[in-house]
Amino acid sequence: DLLNDATHIEAISQTIELLDKGKVRVAEKREQEWIVNEWVKKAILLYFKTKKIKKMEVGPFEFYDKIPLKKNFDQQQVRVVPSGVARYGSYLAPGVVMMP
Incomplete structure (x- = not known):
């Protein structure tokens, strides 16, 4: 396989x-x-x-999914307002403001 x-x-x-x-x-x-x-x-x-489904914890929030959440928004120069979420593999250009 x-x-x-x-x-x-x-x-x-x-x-x-x-x-x-x-x-x-x-x-x-x-x-x-x-x-x-x-x-x-x-x-x-x-x-x-x-990928296997697994539990992921981010602060008080819990997710159960296969794809991890995107990280290091500060290094990517991306602003994320509360409740904004992106998965690893999604591209966010520098200067983007991600909102829910």
């Missing part, structure tokens, strides 16, 4: 890291048409399959 192979899992993880850093996109506009990058879309779907 490919999802148990370390090489494939690493390729999936690297793709999610590229998404997180804004280096790749799931879809991009070319001229007047949106084009889906199928390989990125597939990596996201496979990422969910390679």
